Amino acid sequence: MNSIEPTKISINLTLNPKRLSIGFTILVLAISYFTYFHNYAYPPAGYWDESYHIASAQKYLNGIFFMEPHPPLGKMLLALGEKIFHANPTNNDFIGTDFAKDLPAGFSFAGYRFFPVLLSWLAAPLLFWVFLLLTENHFFALLLSSFYLFDNALIVHLRGAMLEGILLFFLLLTILFCLLSVKWRDRPKQLFIGAACFGIALGLLVTTKVTGYIALLLLPIVPTRLWPDWRQALRYLGISFAGFAIVFVTVWQLHFSIASHINPPLSHEGYYDASPAYKQILDEGRTSSLLSFPVMLRDSFNFTRIYNSYVPKLDLCHKDEGGSPSFFWPLGARAINYRWETPDGNTYRYLYLQVNPVIWAFGLLGLICSGSLLLGSMFLGVPLQNSLIMGIFMSMYLAYMLVMTQIGRVMYLYHYFPPLIFSFLLFGMSLVEIKKLFKWDVGDTPKTIFMSVAVVFIFLSYSFFSPLTYYKPIDDFEFQKRMIFPLWQLRCVKCEPQPVLVLTEPQESSQSAAPDPSDT
Numbered sequence: 001m002n003s004i005e006p007t008k009i010s011i012n013l014t015l016n017p018k019r020l021s022i023g024f025t026i027l028v029l030a031i032s033y034f035t036y037f038h039n040y041a042y043p044p045a046g047y048w049d050e051s052y053h054i055a056s057a058q059k060y061l062n063g064i065f066f067m068e069p070h071p072p073l074g075k076m077l078l079a080l081g082e083k084i085f086h087a088n089p090t091n092n093d094f095i096g097t098d099f100a101k102d103l104p105a106g107f108s109f110a111g112y113r114f115f116p117v118l119l120s121w122l123a124a125p126l127l128f129w130v131f132l133l134l135t136e137n138h139f140f141a142l143l144l145s146s147f148y149l150f151d152n153a154l155i156v157h158l159r160g161a162m163l164e165g166i167l168l169f170f171l172l173l174t175i176l177f178c179l180l181s182v183k184w185r186d187r188p189k190q191l192f193i194g195a196a197c198f199g200i201a202l203g204l205l206v207t208t209k210v211t212g213y214i215a216l217l218l219l220p221i222v223p224t225r226l227w228p229d230w231r232q233a234l235r236y237l238g239i240s241f242a243g244f245a246i247v248f249v250t251v252w253q254l255h256f257s258i259a260s261h262i263n264p265p266l267s268h269e270g271y272y273d274a275s276p277a278y279k280q281i282l283d284e285g286r287t288s289s290l291l292s293f294p295v296m297l298r299d300s301f302n303f304t305r306i307y308n309s310y311v312p313k314l315d316l317c318h319k320d321e322g323g324s325p326s327f328f329w330p331l332g333a334r335a336i337n338y339r340w341e342t343p344d345g346n347t348y349r350y351l352y353l354q355v356n357p358v359i360w361a362f363g364l365l366g367l368i369c370s371g372s373l374l375l376g377s378m379f380l381g382v383p384l385q386n387s388l389i390m391g392i393f394m395s396m397y398l399a400y401m402l403v404m405t406q407i408g409r410v411m412y413l414y415h416y417f418p419p420l421i422f423s424f425l426l427f428g429m430s431l432v433e434i435k436k437l438f439k440w441d442v443g444d445t446p447k448t449i450f451m452s453v454a455v456v457f458i459f460l461s462y463s464f465f466s467p468l469t470y471y472k473p474i475d476d477f478e479f480q481k482r483m484i485f486p487l488w489q490l491r492c493v494k495c496e497p498q499p500v501l502v503l504t505e506p507q508e509s510s511q512s513a514a515p516d517p518s519d520t
Helices: 015-038 052-060 073-085 110-134 138-144 154-156 162-183 188-206 208-219 221-226 230-258 274-283 288-308 325-329 357-379 389-406 412-434 444-469 475-483
Strands: 337-340 347-352 473-475
Touching: 015 110, 015 138, 015 154, 052 110, 073 110, 073 162, 073 230, 110 138, 110 154, 110 162, 110 412, 138 412, 138 444, 154 347, 154 412, 154 444, 162 188, 162 208, 162 221, 162 412, 162 473, 188 208, 188 221, 188 230, 208 389, 208 412, 221 230, 230 288, 274 288, 274 357, 288 412, 325 357, 325 412, 347 389, 347 444, 347 475, 357 389, 357 412, 357 444, 412 444, 444 473, 473 475
Parallel strands: none
Antiparallel strands: 337 347, 347 473
């Protein structure tokens, strides 16, 4: 990966790369503020997994022991947001349950949603810098960032007190420090700073959701670029591991130390599925001891397996099923009605997990193009600038999707968010690698024009679906205009179902949809 050169446009004007970097970062930050962060506390009502995550956050705020399938960092950040803002007069409404329902009048989500939405907002400039390192072209990086800035599915989900926004932020941070380490491979001091930051980011990632372990596939990139200097490669891996281990142990130990008091109304008299050894640690108040760490960590990992064994399997015959098979996901299927309400029976407000089809089409195109380029490189000797990095991202995509096919429990469209990001990166790399289309040479200028036109269609599609993203009132006629692709299973409250694979029945009620126990 070469250093980023000054960006040249067709009228032979050379622009200062540092000013472009700063200016475009500010622009991306400003746009993402309005698409992600602005008015994030609206609607003032819970949706989807917020009911589970807020109940867990309140246990941290009150020091109550609990076990759940996710690593602890995401829920701790939710609790920290509420601790900072004190947005509610009480924070112990749900310490005796794992599901927060019947919220108190005037309940505010501002604190619980703060860090997930803040990190979702800040993920946008991170993605811009990742694209900049991959393409070495400021205008490409800016235009490609629109994939994240204007995707309706990402926005509606990441504006809630969910874990996926935190996950994507740390995933992009991990990728960014990996690419910076490649860039700094000939500068030892910067390289080892990059190694430490890579390890720290990876530790934060895997302590947010277990799906973050997919980033371990990034590990070969830097040592391969450092080879044959194996000592340098081993030092890089050693420093990365040290950073990772410090964060991993610290986050888990904080969890064990804070959530340590038994509340009998909870599962199994407050002990959940803790082993006898763990119960003894809790009873004797030894959760802050590092000597107890192995037992507590083992039981926490075991609980994930136990919990998921009780989660229902995907049932496409059930009229209220929100899950979908993983092979639906690249097509944006299936959409999920997170919440709806109506003031008069004529217009409705929806929070719908609905994709921006233009953006997801580019993700699919990225998979096709990068797959073709990699096959051409392997079997036809087609030269590629960054075949290793492209191959790693493709491997991450395929490995993630392969794992999803092996999971027996119900899964949802938002589980596709990490591989969706990989597909964006693959498209960006393909944009750089394609130099000829049929008999025509394809330079930077036509590519920039193509992407500029694409951004116009991306924004128009974003605007078209935005009522379902921002809880804006819409009538049935306008809703039905958006029921474009039957596999999405988009439908309004009064609309007849569109049978695709199975026959479903009309929705009947309820202003808020919620999943079965929370996701992996």
